[in-house]
Amino acid sequence: MxxxxxxxxxxxxxxxxxxxxxxxxxxxxxxxxxLSTADAVPVGDDCAAIPSGDGWLLLALEGFMNGFVAGDPWFAGWCGVMVNVSDVAAMGGRPIAVVDAVWADGEEGAAPVLEGLRAASERFGVPVVGGHTNLGCDRGQLSVAILGRANALLxxxxxxxxxxxxxxxxxxxxxxxxxxxxxxxxxxxxxxxxxxxxxxxxxxxxxxxxxxxxxxxxxxxxxxxxxxxxxxxxxxxxxxxxxxxxxxxxxxxxxxxxxxxxxxxxxxxxxxxxxxxxxxxxxxxxxxxxxxxxxxxxxxxxxxxxxxxxxxxxxxxxxxxxxxx
Incomplete structure (x- = not known):
């Protein structure tokens, strides 16, 4: 106490x-x-739960603070997958795939972020299936989105x-x-x-x-x-x-x-x-x-x-x- x-x-x-x-x-x-909590897909959950067949598709996105991406780029890439699969799990779902958007000052700046993304993708078993890349920026930035599916919702x-x-x-x-x-x-x-x-x-x-x-x-x-x-x-x-x-x-x-x-x-x-x-x-x-x-x-x-x-x-x-x- x-x-x-x-x-x-x-x-x-x-x-x-x-x-x-x-x-x-x-x-x-x-x-x-x-938007509001009264919408068909209410705002406030870890993912948007979209009715699909006898379950729900789960859609979420995470964006990362510039200071985090600059200070620990490999871990920022890892977190791009990790926090998204966690959001899907929080809704009672299982992940399907992620897409990423990476901004960096050249290939060297993007490399550790992409390596972290790849490592987490392989470890969690969630494929990266596409995204957006811009290597002509003055700083690193990262956003990652995920698609999942739930049979029963939390x-x-x-x-x-x-x-x-x-x-x-x-x-x-x-x-x-x-x-x-x-x-x-x-x-x-x-x-x-x-x-x-x-x-x-x-x-x-x-x-x-x-x-x-x-x-x-x-x-x-x-x-x-x-x-x-x-x-x-x-x-x-x-x-x-x-x-x-x-x-x-x-x-x-x-x-x-x-x-x-x-x-x-x-x-x-x-x-x-x-x-x-x-x-x-x-x-x-x-x-x-x-x-x-x-x-x-x-x-x-x-x-x-x-x-x-x-x-x-x-x-x-x-x-x-x-x-x-």
């Missing part, structure tokens, strides 16, 4: 998180495009009051300095990576959860906030229960982007089964909170509790209208 001063400092840091506040850019773009819109919030995170890694990326994939064998991702569609198809989200740059609490907003619910997260490496400070961990990390809303009767699936593959999984009716995302440690975001006061990523907003 955190001491009072440590808890207050962490709560202040979460409320002021630049990574969390940056998620508001999603809502701004959605408003400009005239969405950001189906967490319900009474559900438990389960976090599943691969702790077998280390930081990829100087960024807050918890890197747990580049040294892992292909069979392990693919098998770990397969857990999410298995959970969806077994009906063990209907709502999930990939832990992103917003960290565990920021990701929970996005899930709560899309589902129109409140969440309280027990910071003492969040799985983390023994030698990593909690404040840094809560701002970290794990290679493999998911939040799932799970009915109480299914929590043990979900945790057991992850444990069988040596992935840390724990019940870290609860879903309730309301508009607030809060954190607690022991008897102390603080609100991090109240959707009645301000939206985060959606254009959903809230009472009192």
């Amino acid at each position: 955190l001491g009072a001063a440590a808890f207050d400092e962490i709560a202040r840091g979460l409320r002021a998180s630049a990574s969390l506040k940056a998620k508001a850019d999603i809502g701004l773009a959605a408003r400009r495009l005239g 969405t950001s819109f189906d967490a319900r009051p009474g559900d438990r919030l389960v976090a599943a995170i691969d702790l077998r890694g280390r930081y990829r300095e100087p960024f807050s990326n918890w890197e747990a994939a580049t040294d892992a064998p292909a069979a392990r990576l693919r098998g770990d991702l397969e857990l999410l569609p298995r959970i969806a198809e077994a009906g063990l959860s209907a709502a999930a989200k990939d832990v992103s740059q917003g960290g565990v609490v920021g990701t929970a906030a996005m899930l709560a907003e899309c589902s129109g619910v409140a969440m309280e997260i027990d910071l003492d229960a969040v799985p983390r490496p023994a030698d990593v400070d909690l404040d840094r961990w809560l701002a970290s982007f794990p290679s493999y990390g998911y939040l799932l809303a799970v009915a109480p009767k299914d929590v043990a089964a979900v945790k057991a699936l992850f444990a069988a593959r040596d992935i840390a999984a724990a019940e870290i909170g609860e879903v309730t009716a309301g508009t607030r995302v809060s954190v607690r440690s022991g008897e102390r509790s603080e609100t991090i975001w109240d959707f009645a006061q301000a939206s985060l990523i959606t254009t959903r209208e809230r009472a009192g907003a």
Whole structure:
């Protein structure tokens, strides 16, 4: 359990998180495009889920900060595949293929990005089937899109009051300095990576959860906030229960982007089964909170509790209208 001063400092840091506040850019773009959570393909999920036959096609895209591409170009290329397959898995799907767009100052500038893309494509078993290349730019930039398919969906819109919030995170890694990326994939064998991702569609198809989200740059609490907003619910997260490496400070961990990390809303009767699936593959999984009716995302440690975001006061990523907003 955190001491009072440590808890207050962490709560202040979460409320002021630049990574969390940056998620508001999603809502701004959605408003400009005239999109909303009420559309046939609602905005706010990890992928666009497009009905197709007896399932869904999943379409997503990731763009990378210029500083990240410049500072660690090979890993940026790797992440182009990794974060996209993670988004597909978060929706209960399996990846089909990716396409990339690479800008660089000549072939030498593009080489490490493309090598990282290729390495991840081979390791995750997801082919790169095309894209766009421009080698006449003054800096490196990268964007990667993915197509996947789901037989049963996990969405950001189906967490319900009474559900438990389960976090599943691969702790077998280390930081990829100087960024807050918890890197747990580049040294892992292909069979392990693919098998770990397969857990999410298995959970969806077994009906063990209907709502999930990939832990992103917003960290565990920021990701929970996005899930709560899309589902129109409140969440309280027990910071003492969040799985983390023994030698990593909690404040840094809560701002970290794990290679493999998911939040799932799970009915109480299914929590043990979900945790057991992850444990069988040596992935840390724990019940870290609860879903309730309301508009607030809060954190607690022991008897102390603080609100991090109240959707009645301000939206985060959606254009959903809230009472009192």
